[in-house]
Amino acid sequence: MGSLLFDIKLKRENKVYHENDMLLGCVQFQCSQETKHEGIILYLEGIVNLQLSAKTVGLFDAFYNSVKPINLLQNSLELSAPGKLSAGRSEFHFELPLVCKKEPRILYETYHGVFINVNYQLTCTVKRNFLGKSMTRTQQFCVQYKPLALGEDSKKVVPFSLSPDSLQKNASAKERLSMPRFLITGRLDRSEFCVTTAITGSITVQHTEAAIKSIEMQLVRVETCGCDEGYSKDATEIQTIQIADGNVLPKLELPIHLVLPRLFTCPTLLTKNFKIEFELNLIVVFKEDYTVSENFKIVLKRSAGPLPSKVTTAGR
Known part of the structure; x- marks a missing residue:
């Protein structure tokens, strides 16, 4: 079986987006020969991960319900039904809206902390048959609030x-x-x-x-x-x-x-x-x-x- 290389490319070079923007890009494939697959799926995810510090673990049962991950974005798009990728270079373009459709109905800004992290990413999965392991690639991007005037x-x-x-x-x-x-x-x-x-x-x-x-x-x-x-x-x-x-x-x-x-x-x-x-x-x-x-x-x-x-x- 030949080599299969692929990557997720976003249209915006700085990878910075606002809520309600359209996420535009493509998944680029490079195959040395014709390659069979069981489907290509693109997943969009925005999540708030909360973590307890060591000093509080085990103190309150109520913590464990309130520190569950919070999903801000969750969407998927089938780029290709099961089939074959032709030899050479091929691209699959996508458009995904950045909209939070459920509570809290807002996309928080990207943030990397110690106990709180707000992350947004795309994941592309190429499904293979039971003898071949599925392949994945991820691409992170940033969400920022639209600027507002200070009082x-x-x-x-x-x-x-x-x-x-x-x-x-x-x-x-x-x-x-x-x-x-x-x-x-x-x-x-x-x-x-x-x-x-x-x-x-x-x-x-x-x-x-x-x-x-x-x-x-x-x-x-x-x-x-x-x-x-x-x-x-x-x-x-x-x-x-x-x-x-x-x-x-x-x-x-x-x-x-x-x-x-x-x-x-x-x-x-x-x-x-x-x-x-x-x-x-x-x-x-x-x-x-x-x-x-x-x-x-x-x-x-x-x-x-x-x-x-x-x-x-x-x-x-």
């Missing part, structure tokens, strides 16, 4: 301040005595960010008794799986950037510029079975390895057009 509230600057006083509620009596005196101020340029633009802002060390070793900004995903009867909520790091290395001059405004990684972030998503949220941790490490941090809850959206930049004097 005026999203443009509000979010100021912050770190000092021993602001950390007193989370510190023990021993920590209060050993805590160096310092004041660090700054801002995030807005409360809502577009997933295609960087998170920006600035930070200034007003004064500090102890030398600073490092200032870092950490992007965190907060994934919640489950329902009202019981849920699993886990925060995991996506990426960390260093804003400053070594001691920082007082009164010097340092810029914050954190680029959001594609696929590992998506617009903030809240559903009845799962949630995908994002937070920022500002971490200041002193030379004595004493660490203080500030947490910010942020909202990510997919907005239309470039966001206006805030005026900053950082780096001047």
Whole structure:
């Protein structure tokens, strides 16, 4: 029997689609000789996979019903009835609508997390007789929301301040005595960010008794799986950037510029079975390895057009 090679080709090179788009493409075959088959089927699938963290497995039976995979797309198309593929190159073209016909009646954005994954893919299966193993090929593609305008509230600057006083509620009596005196101020340029633009802002060390070793900004995903009867909520790091290395001059405004990684972030998503949220941790490490941090809850959206930049004097 000769060789049979095939691949799924999408018309859009970037493989990015919106809900209600038509998925156009073809399956290309290359055969060294005429090849018999028992049918060629193309499957379209969109699915949300939910996974419990190890710390919650076995705690609540209700979890197991609420973390079942959620089907967003499920369709199939017969490209060819049983027959033969001629020697050489042949193509089978297809058109499939990207429409969610049942609950939740929306196609969520593609997202690759730790406990939650939203994936879309095409699978082509060439069926063979009982002596020959069926052959499959897959092709993943991305689904994104259509951009929407951000509201005026999203443009509000979010100021912050770190000092021993602001950390007193989370510190023990021993920590209060050993805590160096310092004041660090700054801002995030807005409360809502577009997933295609960087998170920006600035930070200034007003004064500090102890030398600073490092200032870092950490992007965190907060994934919640489950329902009202019981849920699993886990925060995991996506990426960390260093804003400053070594001691920082007082009164010097340092810029914050954190680029959001594609696929590992998506617009903030809240559903009845799962949630995908994002937070920022500002971490200041002193030379004595004493660490203080500030947490910010942020909202990510997919907005239309470039966001206006805030005026900053950082780096001047």
